[in-house]
Amino acid sequence: MLDPKIVRANPEDIAAQLLKKKYVFPVETFKALEEQRREVQVNTENLQSERNTQSKSIGKAKAAGDDIAPLLAQVSNLGAQLEEAKASLVEINTKLDDILLGVPNLPDPEVPEGVDEEDNVEVRRWGTIPSFDFDPLDHIELGNREKGMDFESAAKITGARFVVLRGKIARMHRALIQFMLDTHINDHGYEEIYVPYMVNKESLMGTSQLPKFEEDLFKVPFGERDYYMIPTAEVPVTNMVRDEIIDEADMPLKFTAHTPCFRSEAGASGRDTRGLIRQHQFEKVEMIQMVKPEDSWQALEDMTSHAENILKKLELPYRVINLCGGDLGFAAAKTYDIEVWVPAQDKYREISSISNTLDFQARRMKARWRNSQTGKPELLHTLNGSGLAVGRTLVALLENHQNADGSINVPVALQPYMGGLTAI
């Protein structure tokens, strides 16, 4: 959520900045509501103040043994007025909250102008795109060898956009997870964390998947309320600091977690229907940092390099792009996507997304740290990034490292996790 104080002070300016994200902020509605709010709030607080003093004097009179009947008569209609005022204040505040909760984060000035992925700006490339002296297969064909990748069974067991992995492919999938976690823990200084795969509404509000993007989530009814399957580890891990005040000495918090991710892909029917690219359930190793505000931009660069490092070790060619305003996510002020080369599609595909949300999520979550300079709690900054999406990494690995006979070379860094195998 944006700082309501800043929005109030300059609604036009905020609206102009949000335009870069292709979001139209309802300036006039907001201003009108704000004006009403101010008026009704002052009135309500005056009534409350009046009631408080009256009640206090009743208490004193009673203690002194005086007759309180006339005093009671004085306050008799105060209650009804107050109730009315409170009710309309709640109504106005609800409307204002609805607006503010639906407003995306402001894009950073460094974010390029643009509408969609066409306008994203490439920052750098790494690696050499492989050239094959045979007809390379796609990951589905490669996975079919020895029934390593079985979409039919998954469709029977569950439905479309699920997969069954078997044998060496399943092992490689697991090896990738272990490799990524170990690298983040040992080389990049993250703490491993295991978290629930279902979360409550409050957590999703905190990281801002709710209230706007409920249709992207799998909901699980439980008793009187609902749980939701996590769409990313960002949700449970970031919410660790919800309603907390972190000691400055404990900053920054750097967590890495492996979790499955569940997405309804509601708006993507017909896209990437074949193969492992877009599934309802996929594994991801996530990096999360909670940092002091002055450190968050450096943290974004660090996290991006951490994700890149995984790809380098796996010998997979990639490029880093700076997302344009129109392609930027709801909570992000700036996002780097990392795209890996997918030979069968003859293009780069997203395999990681690293975002700085500044204090946007922290404000929703009331996640703060105690500034030792001021002694006061202040909002911290949260960042999240994939390091990496495991299913897509498997795709890239199979396709980029394939041989003419359909075997797959195992990159050196991954071999210890594959029992020393150099190829499968």
Added chain:
RNA sequence: GGAGGGGUGGCUGAGUGGCCGAAAGCACUGGUCUUGAAAACCAGCGAUUCGUGAGGAUCCCAGGGUUCGAAUCCCUGCCCCUCCGCCA
């Protein structure tokens, strides 16, 4: 699933329907003392919000209710703890 006990400031922990935004301790900040530090002593120290300011409002798990007045009484939910049962 059954039976009990709890949820109070950064932490621990008192709290009678009005004198409670809340005792006390710890932690923290400033000062005295000290070559410096520790200890001791003195002082300060919750958050959010409205207002230029004085000051006002709100917050004692959450949401309702009773009352002129609720941290305190009642109801519902959530969470935690103890015992019993069941169980990966």
